[in-house]
Amino acid sequence: MRFVKGHGTENDFVILPDADDRLELSPATVSALCDRRAGIGADGVLRVVRAKLCPEVSEQAGEAEWFMDYRNADGSVAEMCGNGTRVFARYLVDAGLAAPGEFAVATRGGLKRVRLGATGDVSVDMGRPTVLGESTATVGGRRYRGLNVSMGNPHLACLIGDPVAGLDLSLEPGYDREVYPHGVNVELVNTTGDHVVDMRVHERGSGETRSCGTGAVATAVAAAHAAGEETGTWTVHVLGGTVTVTLDEHTSHLAGPAVLVASGELPAVV
Numbered sequence: 155m156r157f158v159k160g161h162g163t164e165n166d167f168v169i170l171p172d173a174d175d176r177l178e179l180s181p182a183t184v185s186a187l188c189d190r191r192a193g194i195g196a197d198g199v200l201r202v203v204r205a206k207l208c209p210e211v212s213e214q215a216g217e218a219e220w221f222m223d224y225r226n227a228d229g230s231v232a233e234m235c236g237n238g239t240r241v242f243a244r245y246l247v248d249a250g251l252a253a254p255g256e257f258a259v260a261t262r263g264g265l266k267r268v269r270l271g272a273t274g275d276v277s278v279d280m281g282r283p284t285v286l287g288e289s290t291a292t293v294g295g296r297r298y299r300g301l302n303v304s305m306g307n308p309h310l311a312c313l314i315g316d317p318v319a320g321l322d323l324s325l326e327p328g329y330d331r332e333v334y335p336h337g338v339n340v341e342l343v344n345t346t347g348d349h350v351v352d353m354r355v356h357e358r359g360s361g362e363t364r365s366c367g368t369g370a371v372a373t374a375v376a377a378a379h380a381a382g383e384e385t386g387t388w389t390v391h392v393l394g395g396t397v398t399v400t401l402d403e404h405t406s407h408l409a410g411p412a413v414l415v416a417s418g419e420l421p422a423v424v
Contacts, residue, residue, distance in 0.1 A: 155170065155177070155419065155420045156170070156171055156417070156418075156419050156420075157169060157170055157187075157194065157417065157418060157419070157420060158171070158245055158249075158414055158416070158417045159194060159196070159414070159415050159416040159417070160241040160244065160245060160412065160413060160414040160415060161237075161241065161394070161412075161413055161415065162236075162237030162238070162240045162241050162276075162365065162367065162397075162410060162411060162412045162413070163237060163364065163365035163392055163394035163395035163396070163397055163410055163411060164364035164365055164393065164394025164395060165197055165237040165238075165363050165364055165365035165366060165367070165394060166195070166196045166197055166364075167196050167197065167198050167199065167200045167237075167238055167241050168187050168188065168194050168196045168198075168199045168200070169199075169200045169202060169241070169242070169245050169414075170199060170200070170201045170202065171202045171249070172201050172202060172203045173202065173203060173204055174203075174204070174207070175203050175204065175207040175208065177201065179199065179201060179223075179225065179229075180229070181225075181228065181229025181230065182229065183229070184199045184225045184226075184227070184228075184229040185227065185228055185229045187199055188227040196227065197226075197227055197357070197360045197363045197364075198224060198225055198226050198227055198232070198235060198238060198360060199224070199225040200222055200223070200224055200235075200238050200241065200242050200245075201222075201223035201224075201225070202220060202221075202222070202223075202242070202245065202246070202251075203220070203221050203223055204219060204220065204221065205218050205219060205220060205221040205260040206219075208221050208223070208260075210262065211260040211261070211262065214258075214260040214264070214265050215260065217258045217260075217265055218257070218258040218259055218260035218265055219251075219252075219257075220242075220246060220251065220252070220259060220260065221259075221260040221261070222235075222238065222239060222242045222259050222260065222261050224238050224261070224262070226357070226358065226359025226360050227359060227360040227361070228359045228360070229359075230358075230359040231262070232262070232307060232359065233261070233262040233263040233306045233307045234261050234262060234263030234264075234266075234305060234306035234307050234368055235261075235307075235366075235367060235368065236278060236280060236305070236366070236367015236368040236369075236370065236371065236408045237365055237366065237367035237410070237412075238367070239259055239261065239266050239268060239278045239367065240268070240270075240276035240278055240367065240408070240410060240411075240412035241276075241412045241413075241414075242259060243257075243259060243268040243270055243276050243278070243412065244270065244276055244412035244413070244414060245414060246259075247270060247272065248414055254270060254271045254272045255269070255270075256268065256269045261306070262306070263281070263305070263306020263307060264281060264306060266278055266279060266280065266281070267279040270412075275409055275410055275411055275412070276409070276410070276411075276412045277407055277408070277409040278367070278407065278408045278409075279405055279406075279407055280305060280367075280368065280371050280405070280406045280407065280408050281305070281306065281405055281406065282404060282405050282406065283303050283304070283305055283371060283372065283375045283401075283406055284303065284304040284305075285301060285302070285303055285375065285379070286302040286303070286304055287301075287302050288300065288301060288302060289302050289310055289329065289330050289333050289334075290310075290312075290329070290330065291310050291312055291327040291328065291329050291340045291342075292327055292328030292329070293321060293322070293323065293327045293328075293340075293342065294321065294322050297328075298312035298314050298342065299312065300312030300313070300340075300341070300376065301372070301375065301376040301379055302333065303371075303372040303375050303376065305368035305371055305372055306368070307339065307368055308334055308336070308337070308338045308339065308358075309338065309339045309340075309341060309368065309369055309372035310329060310334070310338050310339070310340050310341070311341040311343060311369070311372040311373050311375065311376035312340070312341065312342055312343060312376075313343045313344070313345065313376055313377065313380050314342055314343065314344060315344065315345075316344060317344055317352070318342050318343070318344050318352050318353065318354045319352075321342055321354055323342070323354055323355075323356045323361075323362040324361075324362065326356060326358075326361075327340045327356055336358075337358035337359065338358060339355060339356070339357045339358055339366060339368070339369050339372075340355065340356045341353050341354070341355045341366070341369045341372060341373050341376075342354050342355070343373050343376060343377065345377060345380075346391070347389075349377075349386060349387060349388045349389060350388070350389045350391070351373055351374075351377050351388060351389070351390055351391070352391045352392075353369065353370065353373045353390055353391065353392050354392070354393065355369045355392070357369070364392060364393040364394030365392040365393065365394040365395065365397070366392070367397065367408050367410075370390040370392065370397050370399055370408060371399050371401075371406050371408055373388075373390055373399075374388040374390060374399035374401060374406070375401065375406075378401060384401065384403070385401050385402050385403060386400075386401060387399070387400045387401075388400075388401075395410070395411065396410070397409065397410035398410065
């Protein structure tokens with residue numbers, strides 16, 4: 155089994171080329187690949203497969219040749235990953251499977267259009283965020299109110315008014331399981347300047363990660379909501395670097411680095 159390792163602001167992924175849909179990825183296999191001591195190590199797995207071969211996204215095949223089959227580090231299936239989409243697009247261009255410029259990627263969260271050159275940052279049209287009200291998260295015994303935002307996957311973005319550096323996100327935050335029956339990504343956010351925020355995130359199925367693309371967009375939506383705004387550009391500082399989120403009347407865009415760092419072969423599927 156061939157693999158490539160990549161990351162977007164240190165949110166890292168194992169990329170598995172599988173153009174003809176031959177790999178059978180069990181949760182145990184994904185978990186073993188993502189294990190940082192006994193495997194390759196990653197926050198998730200990106201399987202690269204032709205969209206027309208996958209019934210769950212076959213309706214997108216007319217616009218997107220490639221499907222990003224994203225799995226969390228625990229092996230669970232996820233709808234969408236913003237950083238993963240950037241890394242996925244960089245892999246397609248680097249591997250000669252797509253030309254630099256603009257093209258669509260099929261995901262469980264719908265079509266995502268990406269824009270990138272032969273090198274440099276990658277921009278993703280993340281679609282229009284959906285605000286579903288408010289809820290609360292509990293971290294370290296403290297309860298924070300946040301905005302319930304859907305980016306194709308669920309987010310609870312909490313503006314906490316304090317520095318995020320001292321937070322302990324080693325354990326899954328508490329949340330309302332009636333609101334989020336399938337789990338939720340929780341962002342803890344502090345505004346540090348004009349349209350500038352710091353963010354830390356606990357991702358369902360992966361734990362705390364160095365960055366989260368859909369979470370960065372949800373964070374910008376929450377910051378805009380708190381400021382009484384609907385559009386604009388936000389700089390989001392995460393543990394692994396910096397991304398830029400632009401909100402307009404119709405959609406959202408996420409821009410940031412995507413880096414491929416290694417490639418190799420595994421002797422067998424775990």
